[in-house]
Amino acid sequence: MTQGRPRAFDGETALEQALLAFWQHGYDATSITVLTEAMGINASSLYAAFGDKRSLFTAAVRRYLQGPARFTTMALEGAPTAREAVERLLRAAAVTYTAPGHPPGCLVISAATNCTPGSLDVQAELRDIRAQGRQALTQRITAGIVAREMPPETDAHALAAFYAATLQGMSGLARDGSTHAELDHVATAALAAWPG
Amino acid sequence: MTQGRPRAFDGETALEQALLAFWQHGYDATSITVLTEAMGINASSLYAAFGDKRSLFTAAVRRYLQGPARFTTMALEGAPTAREAVERLLRAAAVTYTAPGHPPGCLVISAATNCTPGSLDVQAELRDIRAQGRQALTQRITAGIVAREMPPETDAHALAAFYAATLQGMSGLARDGSTHAELDHVATAALAAWPG
DNA sequence: CCACTTCTGGAACGATCGCTGTAGAATTCG
DNA sequence: CGAATTCTACAGCGATCGTTCCAGAAGTGG
Structure with a gap:
C-alpha cells in the first residue's frame, strides 16, 4: 500500500489557529480566507483535512473544551x-x-x-x-x-x-x-x- | 416648490421592523434582503430613506435606547x-x-x-x-x-x-x-x- | 525508473453580500 | 394639461462568501 505525499503542516497546530480565529470573531464572521491565513494552509488542504467549515468549527470546539x-x-x-x-x-x-x-x-x-x-x-x-x-x-x-x-x-x-x-x-x-x-x-x- | 411622489410606507414602522431584525440576528447576520422583507420596502427605498445599512443600524439603536x-x-x-x-x-x-x-x-x-x-x-x-x-x-x-x-x-x-x-x-x-x-x-x- | 497515492497551489464555480443605476409611477405647481 | 420632483420596482454592479476542480509536486512500493 503506497503512502502518498505527506502533509506540509501539523494538523494540531492548524486546528489551534482555527480555534483562536473562531474564538475571536465567532463562527459566521470568520471567513475561510481568514482561516486559511491563520492556519497557514490553502483552502484545498483545509477541506481535505477537516471536511468543511462546519466540521472544522466542531473540531475547534472539542479542542476548546479539552483545553482552555x-x-x-x-x-x-x-x-x-x-x-x-x-x-x-x-x-x-x-x-x-x-x-x-x-x-x-x-x-x-x-x-x-x-x-x-x-x-x-x-x-x-x-x-x-x-x-x-x-x-x-x-x-x-x-x-x-x-x-x-x-x-x-x-x-x-x-x-x-x-x-x-x-x-x-x-x-x-x-x-x-x-x-x-x-x-x-x-x-x-x-x-x-x-x-x- | 413641487412635492414629488409620497412615500408608500411609514418610516417609523419600517425602522421598528429593522430594529426587531437587528435585535434578533445582530448587525452582520442581518442582510439587506432580510431587512427589506421585514420592513416591507425595496432596497432603493431603504437606501433613499436611511442612507445605508450602517446608518440604519445606528437609527435602530437610537430607537431602541429611547424605547425598550x-x-x-x-x-x-x-x-x-x-x-x-x-x-x-x-x-x-x-x-x-x-x-x-x-x-x-x-x-x-x-x-x-x-x-x-x-x-x-x-x-x-x-x-x-x-x-x-x-x-x-x-x-x-x-x-x-x-x-x-x-x-x-x-x-x-x-x-x-x-x-x-x-x-x-x-x-x-x-x-x-x-x-x-x-x-x-x-x-x-x-x-x-x-x-x- | 515507473505506477500509485496523497497533498499542494491556484483558478474558478454559483450564491450571496451591500449597494446603485435606470425607467416609470405618483404627486404638486404653474 | 405639461413640468418638475420624489418615490418605487427591478436589474445588475463588483466584491466576497463557502466550496470544488484540476494540474502538478512529493512521497512509497515494485
Missing part, C-alpha cells in the same frame, strides 16, 4: 463543597477569560451569538454545551444541599442560573476589555450572594 | 436609594428581556458580538453605550455611598462591574430561552450580594 475550558469540569468535580466548587469556577474563569495568548472571554458563550439563518445549528451546538454546563452546576449545588452544606430550602436551579449568568457576564466584560482584577472582584461579589 | 431600553435610565434616576435603583434595574431587565413582541435579551449587549473586520466600528458603537451605562451605574452607587446608604469602604467600580455582568448574563440566559421567572430569581440572587 477544562477548568469548568475540574472546578465542579474537584472541590470538596459546592461553595468551594463555585468559587473555583468563578476564580478560574476570571483568570482564563483574561489570559494572554488567546482572545478574551469564552468561546462557547460568544462564538455563535449573531447567526445567519443558515447557521442556526451552530448556535444550537453551543447552546447545548451551555445547557450541559448549567446542568452540571445545578447537580453540584444539589449535591451540596443534600450534604447539608446549605439550607434545605435552597433553590438549586435558581442559584445555578445566577452563577451561569455571572459566568456569561464575566465573559462579556472580558471581551469589553476588563482586566483579571476586575473579573475577580465580580467573582467575589457574586460569591457574597451564596445562601446560608 | 428606557428602563435603564428610569431605574437609575428614579429610585430613592442606590440599592432600590439596582433592584429596579434588574427586575425591569428580567421583564424586558423576556417580554413578548420582540426578541429576547438586550440589543446593545448581543447585536454586535460576532463582527467581521469590516464592521468593528459597530462593535465599538455598542461597547461605548455599554460603557456609558456602566459608568452611570457606578455613579449611582457612588452617590449611595456618599449618602451613607452603604459602608464607606464599598468599591463602587467593582459593584457596578458585578451588576453589569449580571445584566449581560441575564441577557444571555434570556436568549437561551430562560423565562421571566428564572431571570427574576437571578435578580434576587444578585441582590443578595448587596453590601452592608
Whole structure:
C-alpha cells in the first residue's frame, strides 16, 4: 500500500489557529480566507483535512473544551463543597477569560451569538454545551444541599442560573476589555450572594 | 416648490421592523434582503430613506435606547436609594428581556458580538453605550455611598462591574430561552450580594 | 525508473453580500 | 394639461462568501 505525499503542516497546530480565529470573531464572521491565513494552509488542504467549515468549527470546539475550558469540569468535580466548587469556577474563569495568548472571554458563550439563518445549528451546538454546563452546576449545588452544606430550602436551579449568568457576564466584560482584577472582584461579589 | 411622489410606507414602522431584525440576528447576520422583507420596502427605498445599512443600524439603536431600553435610565434616576435603583434595574431587565413582541435579551449587549473586520466600528458603537451605562451605574452607587446608604469602604467600580455582568448574563440566559421567572430569581440572587 | 497515492497551489464555480443605476409611477405647481 | 420632483420596482454592479476542480509536486512500493 503506497503512502502518498505527506502533509506540509501539523494538523494540531492548524486546528489551534482555527480555534483562536473562531474564538475571536465567532463562527459566521470568520471567513475561510481568514482561516486559511491563520492556519497557514490553502483552502484545498483545509477541506481535505477537516471536511468543511462546519466540521472544522466542531473540531475547534472539542479542542476548546479539552483545553482552555477544562477548568469548568475540574472546578465542579474537584472541590470538596459546592461553595468551594463555585468559587473555583468563578476564580478560574476570571483568570482564563483574561489570559494572554488567546482572545478574551469564552468561546462557547460568544462564538455563535449573531447567526445567519443558515447557521442556526451552530448556535444550537453551543447552546447545548451551555445547557450541559448549567446542568452540571445545578447537580453540584444539589449535591451540596443534600450534604447539608446549605439550607434545605435552597433553590438549586435558581442559584445555578445566577452563577451561569455571572459566568456569561464575566465573559462579556472580558471581551469589553476588563482586566483579571476586575473579573475577580465580580467573582467575589457574586460569591457574597451564596445562601446560608 | 413641487412635492414629488409620497412615500408608500411609514418610516417609523419600517425602522421598528429593522430594529426587531437587528435585535434578533445582530448587525452582520442581518442582510439587506432580510431587512427589506421585514420592513416591507425595496432596497432603493431603504437606501433613499436611511442612507445605508450602517446608518440604519445606528437609527435602530437610537430607537431602541429611547424605547425598550428606557428602563435603564428610569431605574437609575428614579429610585430613592442606590440599592432600590439596582433592584429596579434588574427586575425591569428580567421583564424586558423576556417580554413578548420582540426578541429576547438586550440589543446593545448581543447585536454586535460576532463582527467581521469590516464592521468593528459597530462593535465599538455598542461597547461605548455599554460603557456609558456602566459608568452611570457606578455613579449611582457612588452617590449611595456618599449618602451613607452603604459602608464607606464599598468599591463602587467593582459593584457596578458585578451588576453589569449580571445584566449581560441575564441577557444571555434570556436568549437561551430562560423565562421571566428564572431571570427574576437571578435578580434576587444578585441582590443578595448587596453590601452592608 | 515507473505506477500509485496523497497533498499542494491556484483558478474558478454559483450564491450571496451591500449597494446603485435606470425607467416609470405618483404627486404638486404653474 | 405639461413640468418638475420624489418615490418605487427591478436589474445588475463588483466584491466576497463557502466550496470544488484540476494540474502538478512529493512521497512509497515494485
